[in-house]
Amino acid sequence: MAGHAKTDRPNQLFRNLNSKIASIPMILTAVVIFLGGTLWTVVYSFTNSKLLPRLNFVGLDQYERLWAAPRWIVSIENLAIYGFFSLIFSLVIGFLLAALMDQKIRFENTFRTIFLYPFALSFIVTGLVWQWILNPEFGVQSVVRSLGWTSFTFDPLYTPSIVIYGILIAALWQGTGLVMCLMLAGLRGIDEDIWKASRVDGIPAWRTYGQIIIPMMRPVFITTLVIIASGIVKVYDLVVAQTSGGPGIASEVPAKYVYDYMFQAQNLGQGFAASTMMLITVAIIIVPWAYLEFGGGRKRV
Amino acid sequence: MKLRLLAAALAATVVLPLGAANATDLEVTHWWTSGGEAAAVAELAKAFDATGNKWVDGAIAGSGGTARPIMISRITGGDPMGATQFNHGRQAEELVEAGLMRDLTDVATKGNWKEVIKPASLLDSCTIDGKIYCAPVNIHSWQWLWLSNGAFKQAGVEVPKNWDEFVAAAPALEKAGIVPLAVGGQPWQTAGAFDVLMIAIAGKDTFQKVFGDKDAEVAAGPEIAKVFKAADDARRMSKGSNVQDWNQATNLVITGKAGGQIMGDWAQGEFQLAGQTAGTDYTCLPGLGVNEVISTGGDAFYFPVLEDEEKSKAQDLLAETLLAPATQVAFNLKKGSLPVRGDVDLAAANDCMKKGLDILAKGNVIQSVDQLLSADIQKQKEDLFSEFFANPSITPEDAQKRFADIIASAD
Numbered sequence A: 001m002a003g004h005a006k007t008d009r010p011n012q013l014f015r016n017l018n019s020k021i022a023s024i025p026m027i028l029t030a031v032v033i034f035l036g037g038t039l040w041t042v043v044y045s046f047t048n049s050k051l052l053p054r055l056n057f058v059g060l061d062q063y064e065r066l067w068a069a070p071r072w073i074v075s076i077e078n079l080a081i082y083g084f085f086s087l088i089f090s091l092v093i094g095f096l097l098a099a100l101m102d103q104k105i106r107f108e109n110t111f112r113t114i115f116l117y118p119f120a121l122s123f124i125v126t127g128l129v130w131q132w133i134l135n136p137e138f139g140v141q142s143v144v145r146s147l148g149w150t151s152f153t154f155d156p157l158y159t160p161s162i163v164i165y166g167i168l169i170a171a172l173w174q175g176t177g178l179v180m181c182l183m184l185a186g187l188r189g190i191d192e193d194i195w196k197a198s199r200v201d202g203i204p205a206w207r208t209y210g211q212i213i214i215p216m217m218r219p220v221f222i223t224t225l226v227i228i229a230s231g232i233v234k235v236y237d238l239v240v241a242q243t244s245g246g247p248g249i250a251s252e253v254p255a256k257y258v259y260d261y262m263f264q265a266q267n268l269g270q271g272f273a274a275s276t277m278m279l280i281t282v283a284i285i286i287v288p289w290a291y292l293e294f295g296g297g298r299k300r301v
Numbered sequence B: 001m002k003l004r005l006l007a008a009a010l011a012a013t014v015v016l017p018l019g020a021a022n023a024t025d026l027e028v029t030h031w032w033t034s035g036g037e038a039a040a041v042a043e044l045a046k047a048f049d050a051t052g053n054k055w056v057d058g059a060i061a062g063s064g065g066t067a068r069p070i071m072i073s074r075i076t077g078g079d080p081m082g083a084t085q086f087n088h089g090r091q092a093e094e095l096v097e098a099g100l101m102r103d104l105t106d107v108a109t110k111g112n113w114k115e116v117i118k119p120a121s122l123l124d125s126c127t128i129d130g131k132i133y134c135a136p137v138n139i140h141s142w143q144w145l146w147l148s149n150g151a152f153k154q155a156g157v158e159v160p161k162n163w164d165e166f167v168a169a170a171p172a173l174e175k176a177g178i179v180p181l182a183v184g185g186q187p188w189q190t191a192g193a194f195d196v197l198m199i200a201i202a203g204k205d206t207f208q209k210v211f212g213d214k215d216a217e218v219a220a221g222p223e224i225a226k227v228f229k230a231a232d233d234a235r236r237m238s239k240g241s242n243v244q245d246w247n248q249a250t251n252l253v254i255t256g257k258a259g260g261q262i263m264g265d266w267a268q269g270e271f272q273l274a275g276q277t278a279g280t281d282y283t284c285l286p287g288l289g290v291n292e293v294i295s296t297g298g299d300a301f302y303f304p305v306l307e308d309e310e311k312s313k314a315q316d317l318l319a320e321t322l323l324a325p326a327t328q329v330a331f332n333l334k335k336g337s338l339p340v341r342g343d344v345d346l347a348a349a350n351d352c353m354k355k356g357l358d359i360l361a362k363g364n365v366i367q368s369v370d371q372l373l374s375a376d377i378q379k380q381k382e383d384l385f386s387e388f389f390a391n392p393s394i395t396p397e398d399a400q401k402r403f404a405d406i407i408a409s410a411d
Helices: A017-022 A024-044 A061-068 A070-101 A108-120 A123-133 A140-146 A163-188 A192-200 A205-216 A218-233 A237-242 A254-264 A268-294 B002-018 B035-049 B064-076 B093-097 B105-110 B121-126 B149-155 B163-175 B187-212 B222-237 B246-254 B267-273 B309-323 B325-335 B351-362 B375-390 B396-408
Strands: B025-030 B054-059 B083-087 B134-136 B144-148 B179-181 B258-262 B282-286 B299-302
Touching (some): A024 A268, A061 A070, A070 A163, A070 A218, A070 A254, A070 B375, A123 A163, A123 A237, A163 A218, A163 A237, A205 A218, A218 A268, A254 A268, A254 B064, A254 B375, B035 B054, B064 B083, B083 B309, B105 B309, B144 B163, B144 B246, B149 B163, B149 B258, B163 B222, B163 B258, B179 B222, B187 B222, B187 B375, B299 B309, B309 B325, B375 B396
Parallel strands (some): B025 B054, B025 B083, B179 B258
Antiparallel strands (some): B083 B299, B144 B258
């Protein structure tokens, strides 16, 4: 579509004038609220604002303190672990489920509903449910123990070194259904003839998936990636509901640091510095990707 | 019932001279939502309604950590309530400095607050540049060790009389399958427990030097090293108390699943609610039985500046009502806290409250950490201690070094 429009481009500015005028409010919102708010935050992260924002510049003090804070370091590590595994597992599990669903199985609708159902729950509800499931006294551990395996131990939420995986499990349970649906839509978009052709050529199914289908599904993967990645960076409510950052500070995440320091510690400057760091992290990932995807005049796919 | 009527009547007589007969609605926000707390607030509301105005209750669920950001954004965002609770101390400092809070000096002079409010440090915390900006309503102290008599009986040891005996009894408790010290996962609990240990072990002067003067050298010194050693003991003793909220931890003590808990006097309400009696079912040791000193923090009401003349008048009236002797008695009996006035009679108080009143009368008091440290420093302290208590690989020495750094950066 994009390639088509490039051929004739007289008075680009006035084409679809009505729709352009209609989108002015949204453009203003984006520029003033999102961009303006972002700039404002970055500027004030160089001040020593406490409860109220004040333009009293202190240079990089807030950033020095931020990177010296053990809690921030733990938060970053947690986000890295959580992000890495949640990206890989939700893509892999989501795709596998979708591929299985695509085998023209019976009761597909039922299964799809079951898998997608957790996504209808908020992170808060998910967090509470998994807090109970993973509780050693009521949940999985006690069930297995009551079956006779008395030495069984499974209490990730109370073990600082693995607590982040307890949160990861809950996040995957909640999120893979959506990934599956996106993937399924992608698979359904593949022409039946391609399957027929590969079958005629005698190519095994797994190779068809690996070398033909998945490369053809690139746009779906990109969309899914963006959705998962944005969910990772802003993870907050799940942690609050499941562990409130505990035990100790073992499951803290950056977004929670921002909130706690802005509002509970009444130190806006510190919170702004932390949120600016989050913005930079996102930018580091998004900018090269966007450049590869849209920049350089290269054609997509 | 009689007392309540009396309270209302007295409150009414106190405010009559002002002659404010027009009913004005005043929204009051606070975070008192548990059973006992709600009952206590109802007393305040009743006393204020008796003046012919209307108390519009704006309770915000969750603890202060949840409620304060909401209150602050309402005040700074231009939608102020009629009055709001804060812990007295530095939480509202900047709001006052920004001119968003009403000056109550006239009401205070008329009510002779300087004379009647004991200890005087409570009013000092409300005072900025010689003007009074808040009305203290109660005194809560942190320095209590609550022990389950049943748990010690089960373990076959005497109920301890001080912290050292408690530490010595811990192995026996563990052998009986009882967690010696219940500590919940909320960060403020561990930070608070450390402050209590500090007063008990290092004493009043060291406490004042560290938190009052922010002396980082003392914070890194041998006295505080002893406190960290005790905190290390507490950490070991608290292993296995997998609960989050303070009242769940208190419940472990009530049911005898845990030996004891370091918690403020608000824990008493839980014991009362469970129908337990001080002395027979549970034991309370102020200052951990070592150093009978209590801190005098608590709650205070602040009054945002309002444009409406009528409402401003009602604010003055409310401030006066809160400090009226009858309101003080009715409110604090329900709340389990101590009154801010030295001249009221609390005959109905239970044993533990009486112990607290005694210490208060003797003047063995210190300022609370809320009054001494800013929210920012407190948060960093909470981060440190919640990590310390959850992670046995942090040595007391390392933790002390980080603690001294935090104190050095305090303002």
